[in-house]
Amino acid sequence: MAQLSETFLYQAKVYVTLRPSVLDPAGTAVRAGLSHMGYDNVSKVRIGKYIELELTAESEALAQQQLDKICDQLLANPVIENYRIEVFTAAVA
Amino acid sequence: MAQLSETFLYQAKVYVTLRPSVLDPAGTAVRAGLSHMGYDNVSKVRIGKYIELELTAESEALAQQQLDKICDQLLANPVIENYRIEVFTAAVA
Known part of the structure; x- marks a missing residue:
């Protein structure tokens, strides 16, 4: 019998x-836009990406x-971008 | 003497x-790309925006x-997008 590895x-x-x-x-454009709209107290606007996804894996470490x-x-483009990953357990797949 | 309101x-x-x-x-395109690259275990990819900014305000509630x-x-475009805001105290401005 083949061993079935459980995935989560x-x-x-x-x-x-x-x-x-x-x-x-x-x-910078967003900051200028905000300033134009009267929000002069806003500074240092940086825009990034936020990605949500689901995946199956045998363990959180493997995921x-x-x-x-x-x-x-x-x-991500590692030359110009950093990334941070958060993994949450959802359920048994 | 005018009252100076402290901002943070x-x-x-x-x-x-x-x-x-x-x-x-x-x-969907990212998911298809990942599948093409051999990552068949990934599903439900959703892409959003992540914005970091600094602002001065008299209180966290006002910020x-x-x-x-x-x-x-x-x-955000409230018709098609949701947003979530996290505010942190940085320092006295």
Whole structure:
């Protein structure tokens, strides 16, 4: 009998932000827009991506490992962006 | 003598996500891309925005109030998007 490995469903939140040394023209535009609208007290606007996804894996550590790869390969550009991953247990898949 | 109102510096994180009923073509494309790359265990990819900013305000409640307005008016499209705001105290401005 083949051994069935149990997999679990995980929810993940990925935050992709520009590295601090990289200029953020979109953030600057938003800041200028806000200033134009009268919100002069706002500064340092930085715009990033927020990605929610679900994945199945045998353990939380493996899910985290795979998400690291996914971020490096697709979700983020490691040259100019940082990313942060949060993994939550959802249920038995 | 005029009364000087003390202002504080707050850091805020804003998460803008598509409402669950709204289709997310970018998320679907990412999911298809991941599947193409061999990550068949990933599902339900939703892509949103993550905005970091700093603002000065007289209290955390006022900062939160202003951020609500800013989200409704500029950062999010309330028709198709939800937003969540986190405010942190930074320092005396």
